[in-house]
Amino acid sequence: MEEADVENVIAEEEPENIVNKDPAFLLSFFEAAKFLLEQYGWILLVVVLLLIFAKSFLATYFNKWKKKRDEEIYYSNYDNQKCQQTFEAMQKAREKMQRENDAKTEIYLEHVKIREEKRRQMKLEKLEGKLSNTSVSYILFVNNIFVMDENYK
Template structure:
């Protein structure tokens, strides 16, 4: 439909009234409220969720900002922690050095004992060789070396020697049936059992 403006010639006030009515029609908020109602009806839940998420995001950012300000204002605290960490590391290093020195001292003592034992063994071997060169028996020096070896090595223990005699004669064979006295073994009869 075409917009046609009708004006009355007799009445000169009428065009002004039409303009005023047209002007009033633009100021009417009913179309705006209808558009808002339609927007809410279509996207109401989406807008509600978006609003809640934005408010939570703002609260989270405010908390992080306030925490960062608190940590910036308390910078001497980490410096104290660094100093205590350095002291602890120095104490641990000193303890390690002491333990290493103790271990080195024990190792030196052990090496010295090993060297003395080797020197003693070498001396005994020389004595045995010299006694053999002179034609003497070396059993006496051998007994001395055995006693020193027993004293030096605490892990070796003497086992008592037992003299075992055979219980039967050497020609005894349990499978042959000979030499067993009155008892002898014979294999059983082959074949089906005699059950009935």
């Protein structure tokens, strides 16, 4: 029984004659387009071809004009005075960096001198400590040999 009820419900919902109706605005649009193509088809074709040709022909001139205009705008922003100011600012910045670099170099050289002086003092202290332990004549003899070797080079 349930199957029969389902069939009745489906049968009641479906209309017996289904007819698709075309919307009026689509029909009127297609009819208007068809009319224009029938009456003015060759003219429209020629106009479209002329527009395509004109676009390709005029595009090169338009691009040249646009490039020239962009260059004029670009160069108008960079006149001689602005270039001179930029150059002077860069020169000042370079001089400042050079002064900073020179100051750092002087500080580094001072540290190197101090370090070398400390090393020399330590060597002298070690040498003085050795002098007290060994005889002076032996050290003088060894130093003379080193001096003589340096003279022969």
